[in-house]
Amino acid sequence: MGREVSESCIDSLLIEMVSTYCNRFYANKPELAARRIEAIGYQVGHQLSERYTMERPRFSDHLEAIKFICKDFWSELFKKQIDNLKTNHRGTFVLQDNRFRWLTRMSIDQSPENGASEEPSIMADEKAVESMHLYFPCGIIRGALSNLGIPCAVSADISNLPACSFVIRIKA
């Protein structure tokens, strides 16, 4: 087992990173905040996938690489695998995590009593906050796949909370 830190460390860091970009740097430009958060995720995904595939043979096709993301990669990050994988066999993959950790933990940390802090008011629309938080894992997935030679676009769907689906569209 490698080195570990308490889960609060990563949770606090992510909440603060999103809040810094959304509320302090780009309060009126959510699309710019989103791009930065995604870029941070991309970099993390790229580096993690480099580390986790060092001793593996190359993946023979896209599906093999996506399966690696669903199983090994997700387990390293969340101690569980993706629960459901669907594909249209034309370059679109939908990865569903039935209980996405970063969303279930988030609502706890943003309890009303934290409103007393000196931050500018947290975005009123809770959905908007959640979707801002999702740019980070979307970036991680895109970075990981891009490191495996697969350029793609990744978006998230949270219409069935606490389940979260990540939609990967591989660029032809």
Add this chain to the structure above:
Amino acid sequence: MPPAAPRSGDAIFASVERVNAELFTLTYGAIVRQLLTDLEEVEEVNKQLDQMGYNIGIRLIDEFLAKSNVSRCVDFKETAEMIAKVGFKMFLGVTASVMNWDADGTCCSIVLEDNPLVDFVELPDTCQGLYYCNILSGVIRGALEMVAMKTEVTWIRDMLRGDDAYELQVKLLKQVPEEYPYKDDE
């Protein structure tokens, strides 16, 4: 009921949910890198990292108090020991030591020899002046402010700058008397 005894940092760390430190370390690194790109000035990055730490500290103190069972520290000396032995351990899984006390017991150093924030990190020459771990000083300052202690936290030694350890000087500026929202005789 007698108050429960304070728990050791090791016991708490063993009982909390933990994650792969690589994810944490690389995420922090990616944030620092993005801040350097967006803010350009190293000084400004130091300031933002400290601010982020402060915001985290004012929230993390609640979890620290809830999980550690520590009762009120009698003095600043005990507070510093608590941060080093329990705080660092329960969150980052490492122990720090307290040293270099001044004569009146209001200024000391917290020294870290092992620091998960800097695994895999090497600073390029363009980052001279960057306090890479500045988030840590902000966390300590924020957390202590929530327990009524105004402090100033500065880096004395930094391994990324060639020193042999990480040393944070914590200076107690002012102990703010706690104000209750009600009067004693009511």
